[in-house]
Amino acid sequence: MAQVELKNLSKKYGKVTAVQNMDLIIPHNQFLVLVGPSGCGKSTTLRMIAGLEEITGGEIFINDERVNDKDPKDRNVSMVFQNYALYPHMSVEENLGFSLKIAKVKSEEIEKRVNEAVSILGLEDLRSRKPSQLSGGQRQRVAMGRAIVRRPDAFLFDEPLSNLDAKLRTQMRTEIKKLHQKLKTTIIYVTHDQVEAMTLADRIIIMKDGYIEQIGSPIEVFSKPTNVFVATFIGSPPMNIFSAEIINSNNNIKIKLDDNLYFDCTEDQKNKLQNKKNIFLGIRAEDIMPVENNINTSFWSFKRNVDIVEPLGTETQLFITINDKEIISRMYNPYAVNVGDELTFQVDPSKVHFFDKETEKAII
Numbered sequence: 001m002a003q004v005e006l007k008n009l010s011k012k013y014g015k016v017t018a019v020q021n022m023d024l025i026i027p028h029n030q031f032l033v034l035v036g037p038s039g040c041g042k043s044t045t046l047r048m049i050a051g052l053e054e055i056t057g058g059e060i061f062i063n064d065e066r067v068n069d070k071d072p073k074d075r076n077v078s079m080v081f082q083n084y085a086l087y088p089h090m091s092v093e094e095n096l097g098f099s100l101k102i103a104k105v106k107s108e109e110i111e112k113r114v115n116e117a118v119s120i121l122g123l124e125d126l127r128s129r130k131p132s133q134l135s136g137g138q139r140q141r142v143a144m145g146r147a148i149v150r151r152p153d154a155f156l157f158d159e160p161l162s163n164l165d166a167k168l169r170t171q172m173r174t175e176i177k178k179l180h181q182k183l184k185t186t187i188i189y190v191t192h193d194q195v196e197a198m199t200l201a202d203r204i205i206i207m208k209d210g211y212i213e214q215i216g217s218p219i220e221v222f223s224k225p226t227n228v229f230v231a232t233f234i235g236s237p238p239m240n241i242f243s244a245e246i247i248n249s250n251n252n253i254k255i256k257l258d259d260n261l262y263f264d265c266t267e268d269q270k271n272k273l274q275n276k277k278n279i280f281l282g283i284r285a286e287d288i289m290p291v292e293n294n295i296n297t298s299f300w301s302f303k304r305n306v307d308i309v310e311p312l313g314t315e316t317q318l319f320i321t322i323n324d325k326e327i328i329s330r331m332y333n334p335y336a337v338n339v340g341d342e343l344t345f346q347v348d349p350s351k352v353h354f355f356d357k358e359t360e361k362a363i364i
C-alpha cells in the first residue's frame with residue numbers, strides 16, 4: 001500500500017533544469033504513466049522518488065512519511081530498468097532471491113517469496129536456467145520478479161520494454177497490466193511511447209522540458225488536450241494542426257482554412273472564437289472522413305484529390321493537402337481509393353479542436 005506525494009519537486013544539474021516544481025499525488029494502487037519526449041525529465045523524476053538522485057528542491061512523501069533523507073533501500077520502492085542487468089552466472093531462482101539473501105532474509109521466507117514471484121510471472125519451467133538461456137521477454141519478466149520478491153509499496157518502471165522488439169513489447173505490456181491487477185500496488189511507469197502510456201495508465205502525465213503539460217485519464221488527454229503539444233504527442237497519427245483565420249463580419253463568424261475553404265461555426269464555437277483572429281485548428285485523422293454519398297449537411301464538407309494512399313489492413317490513411325499543409329484522413333470503409341482520386345471529405349464540427357496561436361493553449 002503506498003501513496004506517493006511530490007511537493008514542489010525540482011532537480012537542477014548545474015544550469016540544466018531537469019524537473020521544475022512538480023506537484024503530484026499518486027494514490028494507492030494507481031497505475032501512473034509519465035510520458036514525454038527524450039530529455040523531458042521522466043527518469044530524473046523516477047530516480048528522485050527511488051532515492052537514486054539527490055533532489056534540488058521540494059519534498060517527497062511515501063505514505064505520509066517524508067523520505068527526502070532516507071536511503072533508497074529504506075524507501076520500500078522497487079525499480080525496474082530498461083537494461084535489466086541480471087547476474088549472468090546465477091539461475092533464474094538465484095537471481096530472484098539474491099536481494100533478499102543480501103538483506104539476510106531467512107531462507108524459508110526467500111523460498112516462499114521466490115515461489116510466489118515464479119508463479120505470478122509464469123516462470124515455473126525456467127527456474128534453473130541462466131539468463132543467457134532466456135529470451136528478451138523472459139529476462140524482462142525475471143527483472144520484474146526481482147522487484148516483486150521485495151514486496152515493495154510501489155514499483156517504479158523506467159522504460160522496461162524499450163529493449164524488446166515490437167511484438168514482444170505488446171505482449172509484455174499486457175502482462176504488466178495483468179501484474180498490476182494481481183498485485184494491486186502503486187506503479188509509476190516511465191515511457192516515451194504514447195501507445196504504451198495510453199494502454200497501461202489509469203492516469204497519464206505528459207511532460208515537456210521538466211514541466212507537466214497535462215494530467216488526466218487516457219481518454220481525457222486524448223479527447224481534451226490542453227495544448228498543441230499534447231494534441232500532437234498523444235494519438236497516432238498525430239492530430240492534424242493547421243493555421244486558420246476567424247472572419248467576423250455582420251455578426252456572422254466563419255473559420256477560414258484557405259482562400260476557398262470557409263466554414264460556419266456552431267453556436268458554441270461562436271462564443272469561443274468571437275474575439276479571436278488567428279488560431280490553430282486541430283482535427284484527428286479519424287474525424288476527417290471521406291464520404292461517397294450520405295453527405296451530412298451539418299458537417300463541414302470539401303473536395304480534395306488524394307496525394308498518397310496507405311492501406312493498413314483495418315484502415316487506410318489518405319494524405320491530402322489543405323493550404324499547403326499535408327493532412328491525414330483515416331478511412332475505415334474498405335472501398336478502393338487511388339492516388340489522384342477526387343473525394344469529398346467531411347468533418348463533424350463538434351470534433352474540431354481550437355488552439356490560441358500565441359500560447360498554443362486550447363480555446364475552451
Ligand SMILES: Nc1ncnc2c1ncn2[C@@H]1O[C@H](COP(=O)(O)OP(=O)(O)OP(=O)(O)O)[C@@H](O)[C@H]1O
Nearest residue numbers: 013016017018037038039040041042043044045192
Ligand atoms: N547526470 C546528469 N548530468 C547533467 N544533466 C543530466 C544528468 N542526467 C540527466 N540530465 C539532463 O536532465 C534532463 C532530463 O533527463 P532525463 O534523463 O530525466 O530525461 P528522460 O525524460 O528520462 O529522457 P529519455 O526519454 O531520453 O530517457 C535532460 O536534459 C538531461 O540531459
Ligand SMILES: [Mg+2]
Nearest residue numbers: 042043044158
Ligand atoms: Mg529516461
